[in-house]
Amino acid sequence: MSIKYALLGILAEGDLHGYELKASFDAKVGEFWSLNYGQIYSTLDRLEKEGLVTHDRQAQEKRPDRKIFSITPEGRNELAQWLATPVAKVRALRDEFFVKLVFMDKNHPAAILALIDKQKVLYLRHMNRLTQRKIALKTEADPGDLLTTELLLDAGLFHAEADIKWLTLCEAKMKAGGDNKE
Amino acid sequence: MIELRQASRKYQQGAREVYALRQVNLLINRGEFLSIMGPSGSGKSTLLHLMGGLDQPSEGEVFLDGKPLHGITDNELTLLRRRHVGYVFQFFNLLPLLTAVENVGLPLLLEGLPFSQVKLKAESLLQKVGLAERTGHRPDQLSGGEMQRVAIARALIANPAVLLADEPTGNLDSHTSEEIFLLLKGLNDQGQTIVMVTHDPKAAAYGNRILTLKDGAPVQDIAIGEQAA
Numbered sequence: 001m002s003i004k005y006a007l008l009g010i011l012a013e014g015d016l017h018g019y020e021l022k023a024s025f026d027a028k029v030g031e032f033w034s035l036n037y038g039q040i041y042s043t044l045d046r047l048e049k050e051g052l053v054t055h056d057r058q059a060q061e062k063r064p065d066r067k068i069f070s071i072t073p074e075g076r077n078e079l080a081q082w083l084a085t086p087v088a089k090v091r092a093l094r095d096e097f098f099v100k101l102v103f104m105d106k107n108h109p110a111a112i113l114a115l116i117d118k119q120k121v122l123y124l125r126h127m128n129r130l131t132q133r134k135i136a137l138k139t140e141a142d143p144g145d146l147l148t149t150e151l152l153l154d155a156g157l158f159h160a161e162a163d164i165k166w167l168t169l170c171e172a173k174m175k176a177g178g179d180n181k182e
Numbered sequence: 183m184i185e186l187r188q189a190s191r192k193y194q195q196g197a198r199e200v201y202a203l204r205q206v207n208l209l210i211n212r213g214e215f216l217s218i219m220g221p222s223g224s225g226k227s228t229l230l231h232l233m234g235g236l237d238q239p240s241e242g243e244v245f246l247d248g249k250p251l252h253g254i255t256d257n258e259l260t261l262l263r264r265r266h267v268g269y270v271f272q273f274f275n276l277l278p279l280l281t282a283v284e285n286v287g288l289p290l291l292l293e294g295l296p297f298s299q300v301k302l303k304a305e306s307l308l309q310k311v312g313l314a315e316r317t318g319h320r321p322d323q324l325s326g327g328e329m330q331r332v333a334i335a336r337a338l339i340a341n342p343a344v345l346l347a348d349e350p351t352g353n354l355d356s357h358t359s360e361e362i363f364l365l366l367k368g369l370n371d372q373g374q375t376i377v378m379v380t381h382d383p384k385a386a387a388y389g390n391r392i393l394t395l396k397d398g399a400p401v402q403d404i405a406i407g408e409q410a411a
Contacts, residue, residue: 121404127387128406135367157384164383168221 011071184210189242202228215370217386220395235263268337272352283317307335327358347378
């Protein structure tokens with residue numbers, strides 16, 4: 001997944017200059033994705049070379065001209081195709097906790113079980129923060145992106161829940177393995 | 183608010199004594215929203231029953247608002263429970279022939295209060311749980327989420343010191359569950375002390391403290407939320 005389609009998606013709603021693009025990006029997906037201006041401008045450069053985006057210069061008093069970016073018909077095509085295609089790549093399993101599990105001493109399950117407990121607490125706290133955020137969302141303005149933000153927080157909650165369930169399974173299997181050895 | 187001191191609950195299983203809870207020490211403060219988690223058979227429901235006077239400890243002590251729930255007669259326990267504890271169960275436990283307002287008011291009607299007086303209070307509680315338009319409906323005319331809202335209103339009718347909920351959304355889909363948790367969270371924000379048994383981390387995340395039980399004893403007690411940020 002690249003920044004490319006997010007920028008095309010934003011420009012499909014209207015022409016913007018770089019600063020506005022960044023603000024719109026933050027409002028729409030900032031909850032889980034942060035970008036700096038460098039990444040935005042280098043992506044816009046590339047999109048222009050590919051003919052998906054174009055720009056106009058707007059004169060400003062006492063300041064250099066600024067560029068107003070707009071999406072081209074080719075850009076709209078590319079965006080529409082991307083939107084209609086399901087995501088083939090599933091989430092990576094390369095979780096840092098998993099790497100720790102690989103390198104921990106399996107002959108000392110107590111240390112692993114203690115780590116699992118601490119990890120679960122972190123996930124529960126994370127879920128509590130997402131929940132608080134979700135509750136706060138209900139009192140905020142801007143109903144346009146309310147639903148997507150809420151669904152995104154739900155995704156975070158479901159993933160954390162799955163992680164907790166997986167940790168519980170790790171715990172059970174590790175205990176069962178330890179018992180079988182005796 | 184609720185305090186357990188060395189509280190145990192054992193059952194006779196044939197010749198064997200089995201402990202559902204062992205020597206639990208626990209203090210729950212006013213205004214807390216505590217979630218109790220743990221695998222099945224870990225003693226979650228037993229603990230909730232001791233807190234609410236639905237059961238008594240085999241050993242140890244349980245206090246609700248400073249009043250002992252142990253070593254008293256069944257009649258005394260029933261009175262304490264009716265006046266100070268609100269219960270919400272997984273299967274709603276509403277009476278099918280009564281309307282929502284009658285179900286909600288039932289605990290006070292059983293106390294002998296006149297219906298005219300009970301009705302006003304029941305209606306205002308139904309309004310509080312978002313069912314102002316449903317007061318005259320019977321359970322079979324309500325959705326699962328609505329039935330649980332009625333059950334929550336009924337649990338609040340006697341202004342209980344604590345609201346105890348045992349897997350309150352175990353029978354509801356995730357969207358409806360979320361609405362019930364938001365309702366509970368809203369009540370807690372207004373000061374209602376809540377203790378909820380759940381196996382669902384998403385539910386537990388609405389509380390501000392999570393107690394995990396294993397084999398009849400607490401193994402983890404964490405504060406979450408603002409104060410722990």
